Amino acid sequence: MTDPSRLPSWRRGGARTAILDFVARVTAPDTPDFVPAADRVAVFDNDGTLWCERPTYPQALFLLEGLAAAAAADRDLAERPVVRALLAGDLDAARGAGLSPMLDVLLGIHAGLTAEEFTASARQWFERARHPRFGGPFGGMGYRPMGELLDLLRASDFRVFVVTGGGVEFVRAVSDDLYGVPPDDVVGSAVELELERRDGRVVLVRRATLLGNANEGPPKPLAIQAHIGVRPILGAGNSAGDREMLEYVSSGPLPSLALVVEHDDQVREYAYAGSSFTDPDAEPIRETADRLGWTIVSMRDDWGRVFGPGIP
Amino acid sequence: MTDPSRLPSWRRGGARTAILDFVARVTAPDTPDFVPAADRVAVFDNDGTLWCERPTYPQALFLLEGLAAAAAADRDLAERPVVRALLAGDLDAARGAGLSPMLDVLLGIHAGLTAEEFTASARQWFERARHPRFGGPFGGMGYRPMGELLDLLRASDFRVFVVTGGGVEFVRAVSDDLYGVPPDDVVGSAVELELERRDGRVVLVRRATLLGNANEGPPKPLAIQAHIGVRPILGAGNSAGDREMLEYVSSGPLPSLALVVEHDDQVREYAYAGSSFTDPDAEPIRETADRLGWTIVSMRDDWGRVFGPGIP
Numbered sequence: 042m043t044d045p046s047r048l049p050s051w052r053r054g055g056a057r058t059a060i061l062d063f064v065a066r067v068t069a070p071d072t073p074d075f076v077p078a079a080d081r082v083a084v085f086d087n088d089g090t091l092w093c094e095r096p097t098y099p100q101a102l103f104l105l106e107g108l109a110a111a112a113a114a115d116r117d118l119a120e121r122p123v124v125r126a127l128l129a130g131d132l133d134a135a136r137g138a139g140l141s142p143m144l145d146v147l148l149g150i151h152a153g154l155t156a157e158e159f160t161a162s163a164r165q166w167f168e169r170a171r172h173p174r175f176g177g178p179f180g181g182m183g184y185r186p187m188g189e190l191l192d193l194l195r196a197s198d199f200r201v202f203v204v205t206g207g208g209v210e211f212v213r214a215v216s217d218d219l220y221g222v223p224p225d226d227v228v229g230s231a232v233e234l235e236l237e238r239r240d241g242r243v244v245l246v247r248r249a250t251l252l253g254n255a256n257e258g259p260p261k262p263l264a265i266q267a268h269i270g271v272r273p274i275l276g277a278g279n280s281a282g283d284r285e286m287l288e289y290v291s292s293g294p295l296p297s298l299a300l301v302v303e304h305d306d307q308v309r310e311y312a313y314a315g316s317s318f319t320d321p322d323a324e325p326i327r328e329t330a331d332r333l334g335w336t337i338v339s340m341r342d343d344w345g346r347v348f349g350p351g352i353p
Numbered sequence: 354m355t356d357p358s359r360l361p362s363w364r365r366g367g368a369r370t371a372i373l374d375f376v377a378r379v380t381a382p383d384t385p386d387f388v389p390a391a392d393r394v395a396v397f398d399n400d401g402t403l404w405c406e407r408p409t410y411p412q413a414l415f416l417l418e419g420l421a422a423a424a425a426a427d428r429d430l431a432e433r434p435v436v437r438a439l440l441a442g443d444l445d446a447a448r449g450a451g452l453s454p455m456l457d458v459l460l461g462i463h464a465g466l467t468a469e470e471f472t473a474s475a476r477q478w479f480e481r482a483r484h485p486r487f488g489g490p491f492g493g494m495g496y497r498p499m500g501e502l503l504d505l506l507r508a509s510d511f512r513v514f515v516v517t518g519g520g521v522e523f524v525r526a527v528s529d530d531l532y533g534v535p536p537d538d539v540v541g542s543a544v545e546l547e548l549e550r551r552d553g554r555v556v557l558v559r560r561a562t563l564l565g566n567a568n569e570g571p572p573k574p575l576a577i578q579a580h581i582g583v584r585p586i587l588g589a590g591n592s593a594g595d596r597e598m599l600e601y602v603s604s605g606p607l608p609s610l611a612l613v614v615e616h617d618d619q620v621r622e623y624a625y626a627g628s629s630f631t632d633p634d635a636e637p638i639r640e641t642a643d644r645l646g647w648t649i650v651s652m653r654d655d656w657g658r659v660f661g662p663g664i665p
Binding site: 226 | 391394468469512514521522525529535536537538539543546548550553554555557564565571574575578579580581582583584597600601604605
């Protein structure tokens with residue numbers, strides 16, 4: 042598993058060495074750090090860890106496009122202050138009244154759609170939309186080095202999960218194409234669904250209400266246990282919203298590796314400190330990582346390439 | 354996939370033919386009924402479908418053993434009417450005051466344990482406990498023909514999930530050993546967990562509260578969507594609590610197969626109509642199955658053997 046031809050988009054040394062050493066250690070039979078395949082579980086945050094989240098979350102662009110269409114057809118909706126702020130791109134103003142009114146509006150856009158209709162709508166958007174700076178389709182905005190890491194882990198008998206603060210059905214719509222992760226291995230924020238019978242068919246209809254908590258911060262390890270049922274031994278994140286997940290990963294009884302992607306590459310991507318969507322005042326993840334000895338993945342220094350073909 | 358050496362514990366004809374025909378149809382490329390591997394999802398109820406649920410649910414035996422130990426150490430607990438009824442085996446009396454007081458007591462037994470401690474406790478019970486009639490360990494109380502069906506489906510590129518009304522962490526403790534189903538492919542009823550830091554370690558601690566609804570009836574398809582995100586094309590159940598799941602499976606746009614295990618073998622197992630745990634008055638599943646054209650699996654007629662080695 043330490044074949045140096047692996048992880049070709051990673052520069053030698055640094056994070057790449059830490060990853061290859063870890064994988065070699067936990068897969069070497071009859072050594073103290075060997076981890077049976079059943080416990081080889083890896084979890085990856087999505088926004089800013091597996092794909093580009095700037096200038097804003099892809100899902101926000103998807104929702105704003107839907108909101109603009111809805112507002113064009115509904116004057117009352119268009120005149121609500123939170124809608125005006127959202128459509129003007131003023132996220133701070135939109136959040137001014139708290140997260141709930143904003144979420145109500147955003148979740149309302151697809152309320153009434155069946156789960157299958159929503160998936161089709163998200164897939165159409167992914168085919169159509171282009172990144173405002175890089176010009177490529179969002180299907181190409183996944184980080185190539187992270188895709189290679191997922192492949193390496195699967196080849197080493199890891200089960201790989203995406204654990205996103207984003208909407209689970211949005212990410213599932215493309216997770217297999219983008220990451221080779223089937224929908225059932227995506228954990229995320231979810232809306233309530235309602236079972237209806239339409240013409241004798243059972244359909245599941247979206248409601249405008251979040252199911253439980255948004256999957257950021259402390260909810261992440263809880264969602265991991267609810268969905269996976271095994272404490273992961275490898276985790277990767279990029280923001281304060283991933284702190285508890287990485288603490289959970291790195292405080293178990295088995296060897297573990299916690300990775301923090303640092304956005305320090307203004308030229309090829311963006312330079313910013315990843316903050317938590319639900320708790321903007323949380324400690325920067327870089328400080329937590331330094332204190333707890335997690336492995337920093339510098340986009341600038343550790344990655345030879347950032348994106349896939351077609352994007353520099 | 355129609356190799357007749359498959360499903361050796363199934364008698365020829367009947368349900369076996371329906372299963373082999375279905376698998377052959379959906380896996381034959383370039384035919385109208387071909388289903389891509391991404392959509393080959395199969396869901397199985399557990400109690401009474403994959404393992405024996407009589408004279409009572411294995412989990413009930415596990416909980417009652419724990420309750421007896423707790424009651425021996427706590428006189429106040431022992432004297433509560435619901436506890437006395439439970440320990441006397443009088444389920445009707447225990448449910449007399451509704452499901453909630455009974456669940457509070459049963460969920461209270463393991464409250465305060467970490468997820469990992471609970472799993473260890475369940476595994477120890479599975480090693481120790483013996484079925485009251487058959488005398489074998491519960492690890493041998495899985496239905497051999499269903500195990501063969503799971504294998505056939507996996508060999509045909511199906512992803513196989515257990516969707517149980519039972520406690521998800523209880524079933525996960527043995528799902529891999531019993532069924533070859535890893536913990537992350539088990540969906541079930543769950544308790545709330547709380548994130549705690551103990552000596553710098555993050556642990557997830559069980560609370561005595563059900564998280565959401567028990568996974569029976571209409572919640573089953575909702576849980577399937579929440580966890581899997583794909584409408585299954587094959588489902589198996591045995592009780593009225595599986596009705597909505599099987600309706601969901603059988604009312605999608607793709608070819609589908611809904612199986613209902615009928616307990617009609619008093620000699621080798623039990624003869625009873627599977628009822629819903631949460632709605633005892635629901636229509637018997639056999640009537641629903643006949644009306645909707647689902648496939649009945651008769652234990653007496655369709656299965657050459659019922660259990661694995663060591664049990665007749």
